[in-house]
Amino acid sequence: MAATLPPPRLLPSGDSAVTVEFSRTIDDDANQRVLALDKALAASPIDGITETVPTYRSLLVHYDPEKIGFDALGEKILPVATRPLPPVTRARRWRIPVAYGGEHGIDLEDVAKALNTTPDDIIARHAGGDYKVAMIGFTPGWSYLSGLDRSLHMSRRQNPRLLTPAGT
Template sequence: MESPTRFETLAEDALLLRFGDRIDIELNARVQAAAACLRRLPRVECVPAYASVLLRFDPRDWPGDGGPHLQLQAAADAALAETGEGVAAAHELVIPVCYGGEYGPDLAEVAAHCGLDEAAVPALHAAADYRVAMLGFAPGFPYLLGLDPRLMMPRRSDPRQRVPAGSVAIGGRQTGIYPEALPGGWQVIGRTPLRLFDLAAEAPALLAAGDRVRFRAIEADAFRQLATAHSG
């Protein structure tokens, strides 16, 4: 049974459309589809999260009886009723990853914790289909849902002060990719040579909420070649 939606007033210029309160790939798919629909509203910024969509707006754009929040809520309800939540169109990207070794220092620990052979961790990780649930923590950091349950792994008890850019890591039931060198406590199992965030690019973040992701295992030589190609 689908969770009912509800609107919550967050600030004079912010309204939250909440679909539930759990991290769930099917619930997040509803969020992404609704966000795609609500982006058609004029002068409204839509920011999807795990189970909600934040609507940012200028109250002066939504005059009328009951105030701007009720006016925007009515417009959002009408938009969703007209088109339905549907299915959001998704951009798909295959991300090359060099697993283990210097690029994945926690792979052996993940394998031991999960009772798996070390070779099984990359195989299971790269076999899954992922969806970008949201961006957060740092610009361009994607929270990916779809991790094989056999790879679930708690965060490190001793977070690192510096996790290299491109590090692919597991935190609980999710996978993420560090867009820059950052502090972090997720379990690092590999690294991609792709650049996840470039402020000078027309679209700074490589990924967006709702995108679909697959990982492809590569060797260290291929990593170095691709890293050189993407360094500019």
């Protein structure tokens, strides 16, 4: 049997939520643990939990403090969070249409220039990847992905745009 995993940090988030933090950086191992804990809590609910919100590296657990306190909740969550990860199951595959360049991708030329390549090469490398939904964002249907080819990693813009045109 696989060894249990190191415990996450339990951080109070206001008076009715706890952040179960698996890492201080974004990485796929931490995200796998977040999603496993979220799934385990859904399968075997703990009385008092009202909602869970997975992120790249932590799970926010909202609870009713009249039903369970922070310490008692932590005592119930930690054993679940340190279990060996379940085997990877076959994932659903989605095909997402992407428009590159022009009015829909106003940074394509700059990215290609910064990476010393062509827009066509950037498109081919990006479109050829397999990505994993790591979390769902604040906008319905907006998913945050992991799995980008390291050769496409870029720093943020040095001077952020004050206005981003609609549709980009």
